[in-house]
Amino acid sequence: GVELLLSAPVTGIGVRRGRAFSVRCPGVVIDARFVVNAAGIWADDIERMVGRDDFEITPRRGEYYLFDKRVGHLVSRPLFPVPAELSKGIVVTPTVDGNLIAGPNALLVGDKGDLSTTAVGLAEVLEGARRLVPGLPIRESITNFAGLRAVAAPIGDFIIGPSPGVPNFINAAGIQSPGLTAAPAIAEAVRDILADAGLALAEKPDFNSVRKRPTRFSELGPEEQSALIESDPLWGHIICRCETVPEAEIIEALHRPVSCTTLDGVKFRTRAGAGRCQGGFCGPRVVAIIHRELGISPEKVTKKGGASFILSGRTKDPLLERADECVDEREEVGGRAHCRV
Numbered sequence: 001g002v003e004l005l006l007s008a009p010v011t012g013i014g015v016r017r018g019r020a021f022s023v024r025c026p027g028v029v030i031d032a033r034f035v036v037n038a039a040g041i042w043a044d045d046i047e048r049m050v051g052r053d054d055f056e057i058t059p060r061r062g063e064y065y066l067f068d069k070r071v072g073h074l075v076s077r078p079l080f081p082v083p084a085e086l087s088k089g090i091v092v093t094p095t096v097d098g099n100l101i102a103g104p105n106a107l108l109v110g111d112k113g114d115l116s117t118t119a120v121g122l123a124e125v126l127e128g129a130r131r132l133v134p135g136l137p138i139r140e141s142i143t144n145f146a147g148l149r150a151v152a153a154p155i156g157d158f159i160i161g162p163s164p165g166v167p168n169f170i171n172a173a174g175i176q177s178p179g180l181t182a183a184p185a186i187a188e189a190v191r192d193i194l195a196d197a198g199l200a201l202a203e204k205p206d207f208n209s210v211r212k213r214p215t216r217f218s219e220l221g222p223e224e225q226s227a228l229i230e231s232d233p234l235w236g237h238i239i240c241r242c243e244t245v246p247e248a249e250i251i252e253a254l255h256r257p258v259s260c261t262t263l264d265g266v267k268f269r270t271r272a273g274a275g276r277c278q279g280g281f282c283g284p285r286v287v288a289i290i291h292r293e294l295g296i297s298p299e300k301v302t303k304k305g306g307a308s309f310i311l312s313g314r315t316k317d318p319l320l321e322r323a324d325e326c327v328d329e330r331e332e333v334g335g336r337a338h339c340r341v
């Protein structure tokens with residue numbers, strides 16, 4: 001019952017007599033009886049589209065270290081310090097996949113695109129992490145990254161409810177930490193708000209609330225793995241050696257009803273590229289599989305959408321051009337080549 005529009009930024013919302021009635025994306029206008037604004041750090045910009053300016057989102061950046069599974073055993077449960085004024089403090093915690101993660105720090109930044117990691121910020125994270133796990137070995141860090149919490153001023157808290165003056169425009173905004181933990185409860189609250197506002201909600205008789213977990217080859221025993229390889233040799237063709245992800249698993253991830261088309265999309269679904277080498281080995285192979293399965297040209301495959309292209313062209317082309325020049329030059333000097341390629 002859901003149609004998902006990907007890579008379709010909302011650029012405008014039609015409002016008539018105090019009610020939102022349409023949502024505009026490039027090339028499409030969607031009629032709407034209700035609009036839910038769950039746009040994260042961009043939620044204030046979306047609210048302005050209905051002529052309201054009730055809150056302003058300032059991103060608060062948090063940086064992280066991710067450590068190799070080799071040191072996953074150092075911590076068996078999340079370690080929290082005493083919370084700081086602005087955040088829960090720098091935490092060291094095991095991940096569900098067996099890595100260790102340390103962070104985040106907390107820094108208000110002006111730019112909603114600022115996902116940079118900094119030497120100063122990472123030093124702060126490491127210092128905080130080592131207060132909890134003395135001697136945490138930095139050489140086992142496999143990547144760093146940052147995220148932006150959506151801090152809504154002036155309230156500084158979650159904003160869940162109809163926008164004042166536009167009753168069918170529902171905000172779920174300013175969902176900073178711990179928004180992930182709160183997400184199921186926020187969804188139920190928004191459902192109830194929509195029902196109170198007059199949206200008829202009826203559960204489908206055939207609704208299946210159980211989602212079958214996709215097969216993770218690396219988690220299976222030898223017999224199950226052998227049976228899969230017997231059924232299709234691509235289960236035995238390991239693309240990501242760090243995380244033991246076979247080609248068949250990547251193909252399955254690409255062809256789910258909601259496809260993923262980027263390197264990060266494949267990584268989040270299968271963990272190909274999430275290991276020690278961070279995709280250094282399997283990245284080009286995943287690009288080739290995306291190209292083959294989805295028909296996206298390798299130059300157009302991105303890390304995470306937008307302009308995050310992996311390839312900028314064929315590396316051999318400049319050499320071939322130079323080779324052509326050499327042929328021309330050789331002809332000019334009477335058949336003796338005087339340049340080397």
Ligand SMILES: Cc1cc2nc3c(=O)[nH]c(=O)nc-3n(C[C@H](O)[C@H](O)[C@H](O)COP(=O)(O)OP(=O)(O)OC[C@H]3O[C@@H](n4cnc5c(N)ncnc54)[C@H](O)[C@@H]3O)c2cc1C
Binds near residue numbers: 008038176179
């Ligand atoms: C450093 C850090 C630490 C955190 N720690 C915790 C924690 O310990 N526990 C916890 O529970 N939570 C934590 N969180 C919070 C949690 O990650 C967020 O609360 C949660 O991701 C917010 O979800 P959201 O759906 O509101 O926003 P998002 O996940 O940001 O989703 C917003 C979506 O809106 C889309 N969008 C924006 N503008 C437009 C547009 N114009 N058109 C179409 N789409 C648009 C975006 O592309 C995005 O997909 C942390 C967050 C950070 C950054």
